Amino acid sequence: MEQVWDVEGTRMATVDFGGVRKEVCLAYVPDVQVGDYTIVHVGFALTKLDEASALETLELFKSVGLLDEELNVNVDTR
Amino acid sequence: MTQPNFDSWSCPMPLRDHSAIVMGHGAGGRLSGELVEHLFVPAFAGTELAGVLQQLGDAAVLDLGGTRIAMTTDSYVVRPRFFPGGNVGDLAINGTVNDLAVSGAVPLALSVGLILEEGMPLDELGVITETMGEAARAAGVSVVTGDTKVVDAGSGDGVYINTAGVGVVRPGLLLGPQYVEPGDKILISGPIAAHGIAVLSVRDGLEFGSDIVSDTAPLNRIIREVLDAGIQVSMMRDPTRGGVAATLNEIAHASGHGIVITERAVPVADDVRAACAFLGLDPLLVANEGRVVMFVRPDDADHALQILGDDNPGAAIIGSVVADHPGVVVARTGIGGTRVVDLPLAEQLPRIC
Amino acid sequence: MKYLDEFGDADLARKLLDDIAETTTQPWALMEVCGGQTHTIIRNGIDQLLPDEVELIHGPGCPVCVTPLETIDRALAIAARPDVIFCSFGDMIRVPGSTDDLLCIKSRGGDIRIVYSPLDAVRIAQQNPEKQVVFFGVGFETTAPANAMTVKLAKQQNLANFSLLVSHVLVPPAIRAIMDSPTSRVQGFLAAGHVCTVMGLSEYEPLVEQYQVPIVATGFEPLDVLEGIRRVVTQLEAGRAELDNAYPRAVTPEGNPVAQGVVREVFETCDRSWRGIGMIPQSGWRLNADYADFDAERRFDVLDIMTTESSLCRSGEVLQGLLKPNQCAAFGKECTPRSPLGAPMVSSEGACAAYYQFRRLEVTA
Numbered sequence: 001m002e003q004v005w006d007v008e009g010t011r012m013a014t015v016d017f018g019g020v021r022k023e024v025c026l027a028y029v030p031d032v033q034v035g036d037y038t039i040v041h042v043g044f045a046l047t048k049l050d051e052a053s054a055l056e057t058l059e060l061f062k063s064v065g066l067l068d069e070e071l072n073v074n075v076d077t078r
Numbered sequence: 079m080t081q082p083n084f085d086s087w088s089c090p091m092p093l094r095d096h097s098a099i100v101m102g103h104g105a106g107g108r109l110s111g112e113l114v115e116h117l118f119v120p121a122f123a124g125t126e127l128a129g130v131l132q133q134l135g136d137a138a139v140l141d142l143g144g145t146r147i148a149m150t151t152d153s154y155v156v157r158p159r160f161f162p163g164g165n166v167g168d169l170a171i172n173g174t175v176n177d178l179a180v181s182g183a184v185p186l187a188l189s190v191g192l193i194l195e196e197g198m199p200l201d202e203l204g205v206i207t208e209t210m211g212e213a214a215r216a217a218g219v220s221v222v223t224g225d226t227k228v229v230d231a232g233s234g235d236g237v238y239i240n241t242a243g244v245g246v247v248r249p250g251l252l253l254g255p256q257y258v259e260p261g262d263k264i265l266i267s268g269p270i271a272a273h274g275i276a277v278l279s280v281r282d283g284l285e286f287g288s289d290i291v292s293d294t295a296p297l298n299r300i301i302r303e304v305l306d307a308g309i310q311v312s313m314m315r316d317p318t319r320g321g322v323a324a325t326l327n328e329i330a331h332a333s334g335h336g337i338v339i340t341e342r343a344v345p346v347a348d349d350v351r352a353a354c355a356f357l358g359l360d361p362l363l364v365a366n367e368g369r370v371v372m373f374v375r376p377d378d379a380d381h382a383l384q385i386l387g388d389d390n391p392g393a394a395i396i397g398s399v400v401a402d403h404p405g406v407v408v409a410r411t412g413i414g415g416t417r418v419v420d421l422p423l424a425e426q427l428p429r430i431c
Numbered sequence: 432m433k434y435l436d437e438f439g440d441a442d443l444a445r446k447l448l449d450d451i452a453e454t455t456t457q458p459w460a461l462m463e464v465c466g467g468q469t470h471t472i473i474r475n476g477i478d479q480l481l482p483d484e485v486e487l488i489h490g491p492g493c494p495v496c497v498t499p500l501e502t503i504d505r506a507l508a509i510a511a512r513p514d515v516i517f518c519s520f521g522d523m524i525r526v527p528g529s530t531d532d533l534l535c536i537k538s539r540g541g542d543i544r545i546v547y548s549p550l551d552a553v554r555i556a557q558q559n560p561e562k563q564v565v566f567f568g569v570g571f572e573t574t575a576p577a578n579a580m581t582v583k584l585a586k587q588q589n590l591a592n593f594s595l596l597v598s599h600v601l602v603p604p605a606i607r608a609i610m611d612s613p614t615s616r617v618q619g620f621l622a623a624g625h626v627c628t629v630m631g632l633s634e635y636e637p638l639v640e641q642y643q644v645p646i647v648a649t650g651f652e653p654l655d656v657l658e659g660i661r662r663v664v665t666q667l668e669a670g671r672a673e674l675d676n677a678y679p680r681a682v683t684p685e686g687n688p689v690a691q692g693v694v695r696e697v698f699e700t701c702d703r704s705w706r707g708i709g710m711i712p713q714s715g716w717r718l719n720a721d722y723a724d725f726d727a728e729r730r731f732d733v734l735d736i737m738t739t740e741s742s743l744c745r746s747g748e749v750l751q752g753l754l755k756p757n758q759c760a761a762f763g764k765e766c767t768p769r770s771p772l773g774a775p776m777v778s779s780e781g782a783c784a785a786y787y788q789f790r791r792l793e794v795t796a
Contacts, residue, residue: 019349020356021287028690039681043548044577047628100538413444415476
């Protein structure tokens with residue numbers, strides 16, 4: 001997640017899907033911050049991924065080599 | 079479970095399903111193919127060189143007293159006209175240069191036909207024209223003739239560009255699906271799907287931020303290097319609309335052989351792959367504008383790869399021609415499963431849900 | 432630069448497949464009720480690689496496939512209007528109505544736009560105040576929170592030219608209907624991972640209890656799907672019928688309460704007709720009275736559209752797993768991806784389209 005801002009009280013963010021950046025609504029994940037992993041579906045984040053699970057998943061995905069369209073990868077330093 | 083025979087599915091009646099043109103007819107897939115085979119080829123039959131059209135090659139090869147000339151034409155209507163990595167002008171020059179190059183010709187000269195919409199800003203036209211000039215110089219070809227028309231505002235889309243090109247075919251070189259044989263290896267000159275994704279990333283309704291740029295580029299130099307090295311090439315094509323899948327299917331069908339590719343071996347940049355996953359698109363079906371698919375005799379495959387790889391990181395051997403399942407392209411998936419890679423029907427619809 | 436890997440670690444997949452093969456001693460019929468999982472299975476050839484005894488029946492998990500014919504026809508009627516910009520996800524564009532599809536309407540001049548998110552449709556509505564902008568809200572519970580929040584935002588902004596054509600369907604009633612059917616052969620279910628992300632797992636407990644079938648919440652990557660299958664088969668072999676979660680990184684038992692809250696604010700449960708299956712009671716969501724103004728069906732007065740389903744199309748039996756697509760008389764003849772009679776032939780996640788592509792060939796090269 002790259003930036004977070006408000007649109008009339010609704011939290012939005014720019015999320016990086018492994019190279020694809022898209023605006024995503026964070027209304028359903030109020031505790032999510034820059035640096036977190038989430039599942040996104042049609043422009044809405046649906047859940048925060050627990051970091052341990054996410055790392056495990058990333059390891060699995062690194063070896064799997066395939067990113068599902070709903071899985072975000074954190075890009076925190078540019 | 080009995081397996082039905084899929085080999086005779088093509089509809090015998092022309093244009094049965096549509097009484098008017100739909101967008102899919104221009105997408106380079108099955109609908110486009112049917113329009114050509116059932117409407118255009120029959121209409122242009124009955125002349126001395128009609129057989130050339132029927133070969134449906136990327137370029138028409140004409141024998142002029144011993145020297146073979148390749149001739150090709152293409153129109154460029156991409157929207158938006160400007161996209162990451164280029165604009166319609168780049169495509170117009172490179173696309174035609176490439177159709178000549180994959181036919182084994184040294185591209186020489188292009189014509190440029192412009193259909194301009196009243197109201198099209200001149201400075202934008204200027205940028206596009208400049209781009210075309212640069213692309214021509216970079217490819218080593220000359221624009222030698224052209225035409226300009228203007229249509230009423232609302233009748234066009236800014237600018238439509240047609241380019242036609244001629245080149246001299248390398249003496250003695252025989253290319254075509256009829257020369258493809260089981261055992262031939264299939265190479266791609268670099269990572270795929272970048273162009274289609276770059277265009278989608280700026281298209282209305284689907285915009286997303288990315289650093290992905292079109293791969294538009296002239297292929298004549300790299301093809302010449304491969305041929306100069308004596309590599310035995312049986313067929314080449316640039317996988318534009320319809321992607322690598324369309325190209326492989328066309329050649330499998332025309333050659334009467336089957337094709338097997340290994341999905342793992344097909345090069346796709348990480349961010350392009352993520353974008354395809356995001357949009358629900360199969361990279362094999364997404365357009366490229368600067369890649370060539372080559373069919374090479376097995377003994378020459380490694381050498382060909384080395385030549386391609388020198389200038390093109392990500393060049394790869396992706397599969398081979400087989401005697402089995404004629405006309406069908408099969409992909410080995412990562413865990414040894416197989417799936418059929420079919421000719422796309424029309425435009426790739428981003429799968430969302 | 433990476434290559435296109437279906438599995439970086441094919442070894443892990445092999446391990447899961449071997450485990451399934453070792454565990455299996457008798458035939459089992461499993462169903463996944465999620466188009467995304469069907470897609471993964473067909474795309475990767477997973478059902479080819481499973482032992483013959485393990486049969487995967489592809490359930491009605493593709494919301495595109497089960498959208499009622501009347502709804503499609505209503506969508507077409509709305510999209511054909513010159514004052515309308517009709518926004519939809521890509522996979523609805525070629526689903527056949529009684530006589531047309533959205534692509535046909537587009538070729539006749541309809542303004543039809545493919546969007547990624549319902550929020551894109553709101554943006555289009557803001558940018559085109561003189562037009563009516565309609566978003567085609569199709570999907571399972573996974574997509575409902577997005578549509579709910581979107582229409583809530585539209586109401587907050589008094590976006591009068593925006594409306595939603597809703598056709599949400601729910602998984603648990605579908606499972607119930609399948610298990611209630613006297614011809615059902617399903618012995619275990621893979622539950623749709625992201626539906627459970629939203630709704631949690633509580634709705635599946637009563638189903639496990641009542642029908643004594645294992646239900647395992649499963650993800651979408653090939654390894655996730657294999658793991659889900661492995662867990663169901665393991666339970667079946669051991670004679671167990673339990674609710675299990677094979678996708679813990681994205682699924683918690685309680686789901687997402689915030690999303691559930693907004694969905695309840697905006698939608699109400701209703702009876703819904705599933706194309707090819709029939710009416711399943713309380714199996715859908717529609718906009719409730721507070722949001723009726725944003726209901727495209729009411730705004731455009733299309734509620735009386737009559738429908739004619741093709742009599743040749745047997746998608747209902749396919750969707751219930753009673754018929755394999757290639758057993759249908761129209762398969763590959765009157766019904767092909769070029770000229771589909773029913774939705775499962777159009778949708779990339781539809782069983783019929785998958786079978787059309789899915790020719791079992793021995794690869795020798």
